[in-house]
Amino acid sequence: MFIKIKSAAYLGLKSYLVEVEVDSSHGLPGQSIVGLPDAAVKESRDRVKAALNNSGLEYPGGYFTINLAPADTRKEGPMYDLPIALGILLASETISSGILEDTAIFGELSLDGRVRPVEGMLPMCCALKEKDIKRAIVPAENADEAALVEQLEVIPVDSVNSAIEYLSGEKEIKPHKVDLKALFSKESEYDCDFSEVKGQFHAKRALEVAAAGGHNILLSGPPGAGKTMLARRLSSILPPLSLEEALEVTKIYSISGMLPSRNSLITRRPFRSPHHTTSDIGITGGGRIPRPGEITLSHHGILFMDEFPEFDREVLEVLRQPLEDGDISICRAATSITYPAQFMLVAAMNPCPCGNFGDPATECSCPPFKIQRYLQKLSGPLLDRIDLHVDVPRLKKEELISYPSGETSSAIRERVSKARSVQQERFRGTKISSNAKMTSKYVKKYCVPDSEAEELMKKAISHFRLTGRSYDKILKVSRTIADLDGSEMLLAKHIAEAVQYRNNVC
Amino acid sequence: MGIESKILGSIGEDLACDILLSMGWKVIERNFRSHHGEIDIIANDGKDLVFVEVKNYTYRSFCKPVFSITQYKKKALIHAARTYIMLRNIHDVDCRFDVIAIYKNSKGEQKTEHFKNAFMIN
Numbered sequence: 131m132f133i134k135i136k137s138a139a140y141l142g143l144k145s146y147l148v149e150v151e152v153d154s155s156h157g158l159p160g161q162s163i164v165g166l167p168d169a170a171v172k173e174s175r176d177r178v179k180a181a182l183n184n185s186g187l188e189y190p191g192g193y194f195t196i197n198l199a200p201a202d203t204r205k206e207g208p209m210y211d212l213p214i215a216l217g218i219l220l221a222s223e224t225i226s227s228g229i230l231e232d233t234a235i236f237g238e239l240s241l242d243g244r245v246r247p248v249e250g251m252l253p254m255c256c257a258l259k260e261k262d263i264k265r266a267i268v269p270a271e272n273a274d275e276a277a278l279v280e281q282l283e284v285i286p287v288d289s290v291n292s293a294i295e296y297l298s299g300e301k302e303i304k305p306h307k308v309d310l311k312a313l314f315s316k317e318s319e320y321d322c323d324f325s326e327v328k329g330q331f332h333a334k335r336a337l338e339v340a341a342a343g344g345h346n347i348l349l350s351g352p353p354g355a356g357k358t359m360l361a362r363r364l365s366s367i368l369p370p371l372s373l374e375e376a377l378e379v380t381k382i383y384s385i386s387g388m389l390p391s392r393n394s395l396i397t398r399r400p401f402r403s404p405h406h407t408t409s410d411i412g413i414t415g416g417g418r419i420p421r422p423g424e425i426t427l428s429h430h431g432i433l434f435m436d437e438f439p440e441f442d443r444e445v446l447e448v449l450r451q452p453l454e455d456g457d458i459s460i461c462r463a464a465t466s467i468t469y470p471a472q473f474m475l476v477a478a479m480n481p482c483p484c485g486n487f488g489d490p491a492t493e494c495s496c497p498p499f500k501i502q503r504y505l506q507k508l509s510g511p512l513l514d515r516i517d518l519h520v521d522v523p524r525l526k527k528e529e530l531i532s533y534p535s536g537e538t539s540s541a542i543r544e545r546v547s548k549a550r551s552v553q554q555e556r557f558r559g560t561k562i563s564s565n566a567k568m569t570s571k572y573v574k575k576y577c578v579p580d581s582e583a584e585e586l587m588k589k590a591i592s593h594f595r596l597t598g599r600s601y602d603k604i605l606k607v608s609r610t611i612a613d614l615d616g617s618e619m620l621l622a623k624h625i626a627e628a629v630q631y632r633n634n635v636c
Numbered sequence: 637m638g639i640e641s642k643i644l645g646s647i648g649e650d651l652a653c654d655i656l657l658s659m660g661w662k663v664i665e666r667n668f669r670s671h672h673g674e675i676d677i678i679a680n681d682g683k684d685l686v687f688v689e690v691k692n693y694t695y696r697s698f699c700k701p702v703f704s705i706t707q708y709k710k711k712a713l714i715h716a717a718r719t720y721i722m723l724r725n726i727h728d729v730d731c732r733f734d735v736i737a738i739y740k741n742s743k744g745e746q747k748t749e750h751f752k753n754a755f756m757i758n
Contacts, residue, residue: 158717159732160757179753189753191684191732222730 133220135213136234136263138254139205142420142467143381145250145257150210150235151197152217159191163214165198170208177208177239178215185243185290190222204464206419209248212237212267215290216297227297232264235293236272243290247271249387252380255279265305267293273306274394275384278377310373313395320366324539326359329529331536333360336520336631338542341367342549343610344564346453346475346515348438351522352492353485357478360522361434364476365401366539368432369547375430375563378470382429386422400431406440410448420460420467425452428473430563438477439507446512449475453515456567472563475516479508489524517566517603518631549613565610570602577605579620586622590629604628648692649676652736655748656688670719673712678720685729687717689754693739705735705755714757 135150161175182189196214198205213235219225236254237245251272256279258266265283268276273286283305287293295301324334333349337360340347349357371379379396383389389396404412404424415423425433435441452458452471459468481487482501487494496504513519553564556576562568568576579587591601608620608628615624653663656679664685665678677688689705705713713733721731735754741747 154730156728156730157721158714158757159730159753159755162758179756190730191686191753192730193757 131221131223133217133230135217135220135230136258137210137213137236138234138257139203140250140253140257140385141203141465142469143253143385145253146200146203147234147257147261147263148205148210149199150213150217151199152214152221153195153197154190154218154221155193155195157193159193161194161196161218163196163198165196165201166204167198168204168206171198171205171210174208174211174214174239177211177241178218180241181211181239181243181290182215182219184241187219187224187290187294190218190224192222194218194221204419207249208238208246209236209250211239212245212269212287212290212293215239216293219294225294225298228299229265229297232262233267233297234258234263234265235267237267237269237287237293239290245269245287245289245293247391250385251275252278252377252384255282255284256381258282267296271391274308275380275389277306277308278310278380278395308394310395314370314373314376314397320363320539322363323366324363324537324542325535327356327363327536329525329536330356330360330522333520333522334536334542336518337361337364338367338546339607339610339614339627339631340364340474340476340518341369341542342546342565342614343517343553343607344474344566345517345607345610346566347477347518347520348513348516349476349478349520349522350481352489352524353480355522355524357522358436361432361436361476361478362401362403363539364434365399365432367542367546368399369543369550371397371399371430379430382422382426382469386427388427400428401434402428402431403434403436406435406437408441408445410442410444413445414448414452414458415460415469416462418462418464420462420465420469422469423458425449425458425471425473426469429470430472431474432476433473434476434478436478438479439504441507443507443509446507447509450512450515472567474566477516488521491524491526514597514599514603517607520631545614548616549610552613565606565613568606568609573602573605577609577620579605579608579625580622582622583608583620583625586625586629590625594629594632596632600632604632607631644692645690648738649690651738651748652688652690653677655736655750661686665720668716668720670716673709673716675713675716675720683730685726685731686734687713687720687731688734688736689713691735691737693737710755 131154133152137148137150138145139148163172179189236248238248240246247269252275255266255276259279259282266276267285267287270286270288273284277284285303286306296303351357376395376397402424413424415421415426456472457468458471482494482496483504484495486492608624611624611627612620656663662680668675668678675687676690679686679688732753733755735751737749739747
């Protein structure tokens with residue numbers, strides 16, 4: 131007998147329908163899987179047999195041919211175990227079902243017959259919705275994630291037996307539902323707060339501007355000044371993710387298998403801080419079938435690179451294109467995939483190898499050629515793409531003791547959210563999410579300085595010998611500062627503040 | 637093969653036959669031989685055609701008896717099964733290989749164990 135069960139596969143963030151076709155024929159017992167299965171799919175034979183035996187079922191006799199259609203795309207992972215097991219039972223007429231037509235099935239089998247969670251549930255369920263499939267039988271541990279797709283009946287199963295009972299109509303399983311609003315209304319708590327940072331008002335202000343406009347920022351200062359402390363607190367002042375953004379981020383974490391099991395939807399902006407030994411492929415993503423790298427994992431969030439010049443030069447240079455485009459296309463022999471990468475780069479560095487260069491209190495012990503070599507790691511084009519350059523000086527003794535603690539994160543977040551909502555209103559209907567992502571067309575339209583500001587801008591261009599890109603960047607940063615200020619026009623003070631954030635451009 | 641173990645083998649096979657008959661199976665043929673191998677019992681369980689291999693153990697080893705069927709033995713059994721199917725012109729029945737293990741436990745009592753669908757052809 132011939133049986134067709136629907137399932138899905140994902141390639142990058144895109145998903146497509148896969149049909150698991152099982153044909154049984156008389157003869158000696160055996161099984162073959164075709165349709166470009168990878169090792170994990172081929173091994174399903176042993177898992178399926180053991181799982182059926184240990185669930186009190188008999189693996190039926192006869193020969194089974196299993197085809198994963200479309201047969202020309204590579205199928206990865208163990209998520210076809212459950213459809214194959216059920217397909218074999220259905221094809222041998224051990225069980226029967228009347229709801230196969232509009233039901234998709236996913237699940238990895240454990241040898242004892244339990245159903246284990248699979249990766250990429252959310253993007254695959256999105257594909258089902260597009261193809262008008264009503265129902266999905268998913269591993270119980272993936273149910274929260276699958277239920278994020280509205281108008282899809284999600285049936286959680288924990289074992290082969292419960293899946294069989296549901297399919298044959300012996301047992302009713304209530305569709306799993308999640309309350310999206312409740313997930314979002316949960317006030318996210320951060321374990322660190324800006325009020326813990328003493329002094330550093332200049333850097334705090336710069337981080338506020340960066341957060342408000344989604345600008346990249348470079349913090350430079352001697353060791354122990356609080357660069358890392360400041361950067362780690364940046365996520366606490368960022369506005370919460372919108373629903374679409376949250377779904378996008380959750381999809382990325384779903385295909386990387388990094389979704390926390392209790393948290394089906396990621397509502398907090400991701401914060402990634404790769405170590406400086408990370409390879410360029412680790413940053414961009416890659417592999418035979420390309421997997422997301424750090425820049426994709428920090429989509430809609432923060433990529434924090436501590437000890438910026440310690441990263442390999444290639445690693446830093448690969449950041450250039452995604453910083454500009456907001457996505458990354460990875461081409462390999464097998465396939466080419468485009469992953470989104472709209473992240474905020476936060477870099478922290480020392481001004482020289484010993485860290486004390488420019489510090490009034492401590493003398494720098496580095497010979498000039500060492501400083502030069504240290505800073506040479508950072509190419510001009512890369513620095514040009516970072517909107518805000520901020521010095522974080524070491525606190526003086528009296529400052530350390532006397533400064534009262536500063537503003538709390540929630541107070542800053544309120545201002546940032548306000549500025550962001552102004553931007554959302556401005557870019558409604560476009561793909562742009564924040565001031566930093568404006569194209570030059572929008573810069574011309576929205577960043578109009580008044581006459582005094584224009585005069586100042588002209589001076590800045592000639593004095594700092596600004597490139598076209600830095601000119602645009604300064605206008606964008608001043609737009610954000612004006613948004614924080616609640617001003618429609620770009621005034622001289624906004625431009626002045628923006629220009630001083632690019633003090634070490636040349 | 638010594639005459640002793642041959643007798644032991646046939647005693648085991650008789651025992652296995654009794655077990656199968658008591659389950660309501662039909663024993664079709666015993667000791668079917670092809671060029672490469674021999675099938676101890678060929679039976680019908682009401683649905684599938686079952687090729688039964690009987691394994692005698694004087695003691696219970698650590699692993700399941702299924703695993704003590706070597707690749708070589710499997711090939712011989714599969715070859716014999718193919719020959720049987722061809723000779724009898726069978727083509728509308730599902731087939732499978734079962735193993736019946738006969739052993740003595742630590743108390744010296746005789747035990748049997750039945751492994752359904754013990755292995756597949758690939």
